[in-house]
Amino acid sequence: MPHQRPTSLAAMSELVESVREVLPSVRADLEDLVRIESVWADPARRDEVHRSADAVSKLLSAAGFEDVRIVSEGGAPAVIAHHPAPPGAPTVLLYAHHDVQPEGDRGQWQSAPFEPTERDGRLYGRGTADDKAGIATHLAAFRAHGGNPPVGVTVFVEGEEESGSPSLSALLAKHREELAADVIVIADSDNWSTEIPSLTVTLRGMADCVVEVSTLDHGLHSGMWGGVVPDALSALVRLLASLHDDDGNVAVEGLHEAVAADVDFPPERVRADAGLLDGVTEIGSGSVVQRLWAKPAITVIGIDTTAVASASNTLTPRAKAKVSMRIAPGGDAREHLDALIRHLEQHAPWGARVTVTPGDVGQPYAIDASGPVYDAARAAFRQAWGVDAVDAGVGGSIPFIAEFAAAFPEAKILVTGVEDPNTQAHSIDESLDLGVLERAATAEALLLESLGQTEMSRRSLAT
Template sequence: MGVAAVRATERGGRLYGRGTADDKAGIATHVAAFWAHGGRPPVGVTVFVEGEEESGSPSLGRLLAAHRDALAADVIVIADSDNWSTDIPALTVSLRGMADCVVEVATLDHGLHSGLWGGVVPDALTVLVRLLASLHDDDGNVAVAGMHESTAARVDYPAGRVRAESGLLDGVSEIGTGSVPQRLWAKPAITVIGIDTTSVAAASNTLIPRARAKISIRVAPGGDATAHLDAVEAHLRRHAPWGAQVTVTRGEVGQPYAIEASGPVYDAARSAFRQAWGADPIDMGMGGSIPFIAEFAAAFPQATILVTGVEDPGTQAHSVNESLHLGVLERAATAEALLLAKLAAIPTGRAEA
């Protein structure tokens, strides 16, 4: 099913369109929760809409430092995560960090005739392919030394769910070893997300002198994203085939985060979710990254951070036909409205969220 990316389209109880769930729905959830209280929530609320999250939030640290007093709160609610299903809510208690880099390999100062020189002189694309392949072992586990692994939250992950929800083609197997939650939430991941080289349409019988690729790194909770980027760079330089020249250009870095999901605020949240959804929320990890959570935690160490969300396994965020389940939106907004009321009953220093 194809729908316009920039025009919201409702079909079958879902609202389709780019950003309907990730992350316009998070803003809508907050607004709806305020409306439920007639626009006057029972606790003081500061609404902060951050528009750079998908590009690494480069301005956030400076902004938090400049407006620390205005943004200080006892509870920070970030509605940018997932739910276990359309019927079962979740509280996200861990997130992987992220880093990225571009690796370029060079073998020649100009292109060469592949018939005259092939088999004697290495071309950059073959070097790059071999180098990228060295990042994983035969099982698909990350093969870079110095990468951190943590322990995933204990959940019952149904057999077949990965294939059903990811769109794996027939005959294609999963990669890595360990349980699905362990691989998704608590182990590092390395993905090649782009390659620059001669296109198939423009290809000729020429040995390519240079080629490059962009690499995305996911960092398990408890690891350091900068150290992981260091490890990947060292691996790339160490494993370059045939003495090829390697240049690594470092990109974004966002730290992972693990949440201590206990105390009166989490008790209130679980109670609110139970009332709104009719089901207990699941504590789950998230394989993706929300780097600014670590920045908020560093800026406001006294605050309790709640990571909620309006997505579900069918959302397909960042993909074609992204959609929002409207029933999930209603339940998420109801849960947040109930949470605000419950927070008002908790003695706090500032009584703000």
């Protein structure tokens, strides 16, 4: 017989109250995790990432998971915890990551980046939202069920997501049996606002490369040779400018465009959420959500050349830049990277030599968010938030979602999160809205309860 539990409104209300009761302890655990500088991208702090994995492991063990392990397949440590499913009930995989972005210039933070600080209902600190709050959400949902939810629960907390998840494929292959699930909840995305939740249904992919431009075999006096021979930096600037037309649309040929949902995103919200300076205009054509979710984007994210403080009147012989591209759902990241490389090689000004080194790629993903699992998720959002969730695209990339889909093709994937437009993930003063944390945890607890109901048994989830 499928596992059955009371599902009355009173029982659901008790679950909502249970989330409120466990939140103080969950917040304290989140703050302890934020104090660990788990920046895998910084070799000097890799011991901190191991310390973070150990802390996560202990939290999951204390929450009631009997099988908790720290694993690694040549990369950062990840944590896998498992609670078995009752007979006939599905298994839900809850994903988050415990590594964080580097903090950048600490002097620009209003408070210390690794000392969680509350201001005006928001908790500030690196990783408070991205994505240690995802861990907190899973802990809260599990604790609210008293460590005994009506479904099997596997928690997978990765340790190198902010570095592109290079060993994720190996982890999925090695631990496939332990990670297999009927439903995968990835708590690493955004919400429409602090008052309106989102169910992420599309994500752009990504690719990057480094382009180096050379014009001379050595530097030259700019007065003796300027105006006759080109310097590499000017050539590089002209080459990078060719990536966009005058309106700011991507000018690389052969890139895919998708169709975005009909969602209103007014210009005043763009200006407020992005922090556009007075007089600076938007770029590109089409609706805001079309440009954010369904069109390619190209950004120059770094340039190597002579620093201003060290500059002399010299024609620079070589310069390089890192170029990042976002790929619309439905496009192939490797094919798009090839198109970008062709463009760079074919648009060099003045015969400059161009060398392009391919970088990382991550595939875009689109989710068919229909069926009983997504109906249950929307109902849980509605009860927890008091409003319907927006089916939203995300302009950013979470490439490992495509890897999960490939590894577990029968699983239903839900992409949720605790971020909001003011979170400033990856930037200074990253923060978490504490009200959003409560609502996200409540929605997840309700979802686990709903998925454990008789009509949501493993057999019905496959339809």
